[in-house]
Amino acid sequence: MLQQAMYVAAAIVFGIGLYGVLSRRDMVKICVSLSVMESSLIMILVALAYRPDAAAPIIVDGVATYVDPLPHALALTAIVIGAGVLSVALALTVIVHRAHGTSNIAVVFRRGR
Amino acid sequence: MTHILIMVIIAPLAAAVAGSIAVYWSERLLRCVVAASAFAHAVFVTSIIVYVGDEGSMLYEVGAWVAPVGIMLYADALSVVILLILSAAHVVLVLHTFSAARASRGATWILVELLVAALSGIVVSGDLFNMFVFLELATVASIGLVAHKRSATGAGAGFVYLLFALVSGLLFMIAVVLVYRATGVLSLSGIAAEIDRAPEQAVRVVAGLLLGSLGIKFGLVPFHFWQAPAYEAAGSSAAALMSGAGMKVYLYVLIRLIFHALRVPVIVPRIGVVLLALGATSILFGHLLALAQRDLKRLLAFSSVAHVGYIFLALAAVSRGGSIGAAAAYGAILHICFHALMKSTLFYSGRSMIVRARASATERMRGVGRAEPLGFAAFMLAAVALVGIPPTSGFYSKWRIALDSFAGYGAFPVVVIAAGTVISMLYYARVLHLGLAEGERPPVTGAERTPTAALALVALLSLGTFSMGVAGPAIEAMLTGAAAVLADPEAILAVTTGGAA
Numbered sequence: 001m002l003q004q005a006m007y008v009a010a011a012i013v014f015g016i017g018l019y020g021v022l023s024r025r026d027m028v029k030i031c032v033s034l035s036v037m038e039s040s041l042i043m044i045l046v047a048l049a050y051r052p053d054a055a056a057p058i059i060v061d062g063v064a065t066y067v068d069p070l071p072h073a074l075a076l077t078a079i080v081i082g083a084g085v086l087s088v089a090l091a092l093t094v095i096v097h098r099a100h101g102t103s104n105i106a107v108v109f110r111r112g113r
Numbered sequence: 114m115t116h117i118l119i120m121v122i123i124a125p126l127a128a129a130v131a132g133s134i135a136v137y138w139s140e141r142l143l144r145c146v147v148a149a150s151a152f153a154h155a156v157f158v159t160s161i162i163v164y165v166g167d168e169g170s171m172l173y174e175v176g177a178w179v180a181p182v183g184i185m186l187y188a189d190a191l192s193v194v195i196l197l198i199l200s201a202a203h204v205v206l207v208l209h210t211f212s213a214a215r216a217s218r219g220a221t222w223i224l225v226e227l228l229v230a231a232l233s234g235i236v237v238s239g240d241l242f243n244m245f246v247f248l249e250l251a252t253v254a255s256i257g258l259v260a261h262k263r264s265a266t267g268a269g270a271g272f273v274y275l276l277f278a279l280v281s282g283l284l285f286m287i288a289v290v291l292v293y294r295a296t297g298v299l300s301l302s303g304i305a306a307e308i309d310r311a312p313e314q315a316v317r318v319v320a321g322l323l324l325g326s327l328g329i330k331f332g333l334v335p336f337h338f339w340q341a342p343a344y345e346a347a348g349s350s351a352a353a354l355m356s357g358a359g360m361k362v363y364l365y366v367l368i369r370l371i372f373h374a375l376r377v378p379v380i381v382p383r384i385g386v387v388l389l390a391l392g393a394t395s396i397l398f399g400h401l402l403a404l405a406q407r408d409l410k411r412l413l414a415f416s417s418v419a420h421v422g423y424i425f426l427a428l429a430a431v432s433r434g435g436s437i438g439a440a441a442a443y444g445a446i447l448h449i450c451f452h453a454l455m456k457s458t459l460f461y462s463g464r465s466m467i468v469r470a471r472a473s474a475t476e477r478m479r480g481v482g483r484a485e486p487l488g489f490a491a492f493m494l495a496a497v498a499l500v501g502i503p504p505t506s507g508f509y510s511k512w513r514i515a516l517d518s519f520a521g522y523g524a525f526p527v528v529v530i531a532a533g534t535v536i537s538m539l540y541y542a543r544v545l546h547l548g549l550a551e552g553e554r555p556p557v558t559g560a561e562r563t564p565t566a567a568l569a570l571v572a573l574l575s576l577g578t579f580s581m582g583v584a585g586p587a588i589e590a591m592l593t594g595a596a597a598v599l600a601d602p603e604a605i606l607a608v609t610t611g612g613a614a
Contacts, residue, residue: 044287045290074242085252085275096269099265
């Protein structure tokens with residue numbers, strides 16, 4: 001039940017991010033929307049690892065069920081990669097803004113021609 | 114001995130790290146590092162080829178951690194061919210840049226080494242998650258190569274590429290999550306063993322996600338928008354590496370996952386029609402868009418889009434299985450190899466024309482054939498091979514693909530291939546016409562001349578595209594091995610039960 005709710009929430013968050021990417025022309029706003037989209041993925045990973053009444057995946061005496069540690073590892077890696085790629089995107093935004101005085105991606109391409 | 118498998122990642126990665134320190138010392142030290150890396154990479158790849166030739170496959174457990182917990186690196190006859198393409202592209206890039214570029218390249222070299230490390234990592238990865246990590250690493254390095262000229266258009270093109278790459282990464286990650294949910298494992302061989310128990314619906318969704326994700330990576334229509342601005346902004350040498358080797362690595366990922374790990378053709382036979390439709394669309398749109406371009410590098414980018422289509426036609430026939438599939442696999446491997454060679458030649462020889470004309474717009478190419486005859490001749494020879502005029506290598510592989518897809522799907526793919534050939538002949542003919550036209554020749558100051566050594570290399574490559582069609586039998590054994598692996602839906606499955614344990 002909780003897991004299903006997480007999936008629905010992740011889908012909503014993904015939709016918000018996708019709407020932002022498709023509807024905005026400002027590069028900073030696109031970057032924000034992209035990281036919103038990525039967070040939905042991490043929500044799915046966390047939900048995937050969930051087991052009812054399970055403990056954190058550290059072996060302790062007397063605990064029978066643990067949550068699945070593998071999706072956690074995936075989530076950590078995805079967060080790190082997301083942060084790296086986002087910083088590159090923002091760096092590119094800075095270069096474009098310095099050259100054109102705007103961060104509107106459409107204007108950049110009209111002038112580029 | 115199997116330690117070599119991880120060395121193909123470590124060598125260029127170490128060069129990237131060492132290079133980023135050496136760049137503060139001197140350009141010469143950096144060049145030494147890069148040359149050493151290219152040489153070491155080539156040596157490691159060669160010894161992997163020899164090992165795989167003897168043993169059939171190569172398995173390496175990182176840190177001696179065994180299968181379910183540990184990370185597995187794996188190479189077989191198919192991966193070896195892709196590694197060979199990658200290593201050859203690396204060596205040619207180093208040789209060409211050393212002989213042609215006078216200006217300091219600095220950070221570009223670090224990005225190139227990083228890209229080679231990431232691409233090698235993708236090829237030898239034995240599990241889905243490492244593939245994902247290396248795919249993202251390759252993306253970051255490619256963005257750097259696209260945007261490194263620091264022009265605003267470069268940054269814009271880099272940003273668009275990054276947008277597409279991020280979406281591609283998201284789709285791949287969702288596919289990874291779904292596969293993990295359906296099978297409970299991430300190693301490719303484990304997935305191959307468990308996938309039968311997964312619901313058919315899940316396999317279908319994952320296959321769709323992977324086609325979308327990797328379609329963005331190699332610029333399949335309708336995901337091709339980023340490619341032309343990116344190749345236009347990137348240097349010719351970087352574009353040659355990305356189109357010549359990078360694209361092939363992404364194709365390899367698609368083949369490995371769709372055909373071997375998920376065994377989609379066995380579970381969902383309709384995938385063949387999907388691949389056929391995607392391939393045919395890419396061929397027609399790619400060639401038509403190339404015809405509409407007024408820039409040499411954009412033209413080459415769209416021609417790459419079309420040539421992914423040819424490989425997709427062959428893969429569609431492979432998914433039919435049986436003797437048709439086995440024959441078509443050979444055509445697919447041939448075209449992957451030949452396209453890598455032909456497209457690299459086109460980018461390198463195109464560079465000498467762009468340098469001479471001081472612009473990449475095709476209009477500015479007027480008279481460049483008279484001013485830069487050797488580079489221009491190399492370009493036209495490679496173009497003739499890419500169009501597929503006998504007896505060039507391009508003709509040989511296209512002919513194979515036409516025959517095999519005819520056997521699998523009737524006349525439709527053959528008509529598409531023929532139409533594509535005619536259109537591509539048109540746009541290369543226009544370049545030929547412009548190049549040979551009388552034009553005002555600006556005085557040569559020296560910066561516009563490509564050094565003879567670089568031109569000799571380009572000419573050698575160009576002769577390669579020409580004679581590969583004749584010399585095909587020499588490399589045939591290796592390619593047949595790769596084709597046999599490609600056509601075998603249980604290629605990976607056999608490995609687990611055999612050696613991994």
